[in-house]
Amino acid sequence: MVGGGQLARMTHEAGIPLGIRFKLLSDSPQDSAALVSGEVVVGDYRDLDTLRDFARGCDVITFDHEHVPTGHLRALEAEGVPVRPGPDALVHAQDKGVMRARLDAIGAPAPRHRIVADPADAAAFAAEVGGFPVILKTVRGGYDGKGVWLVGSEEDAAPPFRAGVPVLAEEKVDYRRELAANIVRSAHGQAVAYPVVESRQVDGVCDTVIAPAPGLDGELAGQAQQLALRIAQELGVVGHLAVELFETADGRILVNELAMRPHNSGHWTQDGAVTSQFANHVRAVLDLPLGDPRPRAAWTVMANVLGGDYPDMYQGYLHCMARDPRLKIHMYGKDVKPGRKVGHVNTYGDDLDDVLARARHAADYLRGTITE
Incomplete structure (x- = not known):
C-alpha cells in the first residue's frame, strides 16, 4: 500500500485475519500505518525508481491517497505490476477537471461547471449560473476543504489561480x-x-x-x-x-x-x-x-x-x-x-x-x- 496514513493503518488491520503480508511505502517511520506495519519502506511516492523498488515482490499495489503521479502508475502497469485502482480509473479522483468531463460523458448528474482561466472568466461563469457566489477548486491536490474557495466577487477570485494549476468553477448548489x-x-x-x-x-x-x-x-x-x-x-x-x-x-x-x-x-x-x-x-x-x-x-x-x-x-x-x-x-x-x-x-x-x-x-x- 502506498501511503502511510490512517487509511493504510486500518486496511492493514483488516488484512491481518486473512494472513496477508502487508508492505507499506510511507513518507515517514512515524506515519500512522508505519507505526504498526511489519514491513515499512520509507520513501517518496513521487519518485518512479522508489516506486519500482517498492513494487518488487508485491502481488498488487493499492493506495491510501490519490497523489501518486499518473505517469508513474502507467509505468508500473507497463512493467507488469498490478495497480488497483489502475491509473485510468484513479485519474478521475486525482483531477477534478478530468472527473467532471468523464461524468458528463456518462450522464452522471452534477452541478453546472467549467474550467475557468482567470478571475474575469470566473466572473463570466458566475453570470452564466445566476451570479455569485460560486465555488472555485484547483483541479489537483485538494482535500478536507483545502483547494476549495467560496467566491463572492471577481476580486475574491484571485487566490485559486496562484497555485498554477487549472481551476474548476462550479455553481453553489442549494x-x-x-x-x-x-x-x-x-x-x-x-x-x-x-x-x-x-x-x-x-x-x-x-x-x-x-x-x-x-x-x-x-x-x-x-x-x-x-x-x-x-x-x-x-x-x-x-x-x-x-x-x-x-x-x-x-x-x-x-x-x-x-x-x-x-x-x-x-x-x-x-x-x-x-x-x-x-x-x-x-x-x-x-x-x-x-x-x-x-x-x-x-x-x-x-x-x-x-x-x-x-x-x-x-x-x-x-x-x-x-x-x-x-x-x-x-x-x-x-x-x-x-x-x-x-x-x-x-x-x-x-x-x-x-x-x-x-x-x-x-x-x-x-x-x-x-x-x-
Missing part, C-alpha cells in the same frame, strides 16, 4: 445535506453497495456520518447506489469508491467528489456493517469474493476526533469506556495538532437520537472540548 454512496468493486467485476449515509461537515472537514442517512427516500437512496455502481463500472474502479453527493432542496442527487480508496464516510462500517470497507477493499484488490455490506444495527454513527487539548488520554479512555461500554474508539497514533483527524468513534443502536448523542459526547470528550 442542497439539503451531503450524502455519500460507498461501493466496492473487485477485479473480476463483482460489486457491493453499502447503505447511503449522511455526512455532516464542519469547516470543510467531515465531522459526523450517520448510517443510513435519516429520512432518505428509498427510491433516491437506490438511485444513489446505482449511480455509484455505474460510475465504478464505467471508470473501471477496483477497490473502494466513495461518491460524495449533494441532496438538493428539490429532491435530486448531484455528484460532488470521488475518492478511490477507503473513505471517512465509510469508517462506520468497522463496527456497523457485516464487512467493513477496509476488509472489502482488501478483498477487491486481491480479487477475492466480496463480503456482505449490510448494516448490523438500525443506526450507526461515526464521529471524528480532531486534535485539541489532550491532558491525559488514558483518563479520557476511562471516562468514555465506563460511560458507554458499547462505544468503539479508533485512534490513529498520530501527533495531535489542532484540527487534525487523530481518530474516530463509532456508536450503534436502535434509537438515532441516543446513538448520535453518545458519539458526539465521546468525540468531544476525547478532544477536550467537554470535561464531563
Whole structure:
C-alpha cells in the first residue's frame, strides 16, 4: 500500500485475519500505518525508481491517497505490476477537471461547471449560473476543504489561480445535506453497495456520518447506489469508491467528489456493517469474493476526533469506556495538532437520537472540548 496514513493503518488491520503480508511505502517511520506495519519502506511516492523498488515482490499495489503521479502508475502497469485502482480509473479522483468531463460523458448528474482561466472568466461563469457566489477548486491536490474557495466577487477570485494549476468553477448548489454512496468493486467485476449515509461537515472537514442517512427516500437512496455502481463500472474502479453527493432542496442527487480508496464516510462500517470497507477493499484488490455490506444495527454513527487539548488520554479512555461500554474508539497514533483527524468513534443502536448523542459526547470528550 502506498501511503502511510490512517487509511493504510486500518486496511492493514483488516488484512491481518486473512494472513496477508502487508508492505507499506510511507513518507515517514512515524506515519500512522508505519507505526504498526511489519514491513515499512520509507520513501517518496513521487519518485518512479522508489516506486519500482517498492513494487518488487508485491502481488498488487493499492493506495491510501490519490497523489501518486499518473505517469508513474502507467509505468508500473507497463512493467507488469498490478495497480488497483489502475491509473485510468484513479485519474478521475486525482483531477477534478478530468472527473467532471468523464461524468458528463456518462450522464452522471452534477452541478453546472467549467474550467475557468482567470478571475474575469470566473466572473463570466458566475453570470452564466445566476451570479455569485460560486465555488472555485484547483483541479489537483485538494482535500478536507483545502483547494476549495467560496467566491463572492471577481476580486475574491484571485487566490485559486496562484497555485498554477487549472481551476474548476462550479455553481453553489442549494442542497439539503451531503450524502455519500460507498461501493466496492473487485477485479473480476463483482460489486457491493453499502447503505447511503449522511455526512455532516464542519469547516470543510467531515465531522459526523450517520448510517443510513435519516429520512432518505428509498427510491433516491437506490438511485444513489446505482449511480455509484455505474460510475465504478464505467471508470473501471477496483477497490473502494466513495461518491460524495449533494441532496438538493428539490429532491435530486448531484455528484460532488470521488475518492478511490477507503473513505471517512465509510469508517462506520468497522463496527456497523457485516464487512467493513477496509476488509472489502482488501478483498477487491486481491480479487477475492466480496463480503456482505449490510448494516448490523438500525443506526450507526461515526464521529471524528480532531486534535485539541489532550491532558491525559488514558483518563479520557476511562471516562468514555465506563460511560458507554458499547462505544468503539479508533485512534490513529498520530501527533495531535489542532484540527487534525487523530481518530474516530463509532456508536450503534436502535434509537438515532441516543446513538448520535453518545458519539458526539465521546468525540468531544476525547478532544477536550467537554470535561464531563
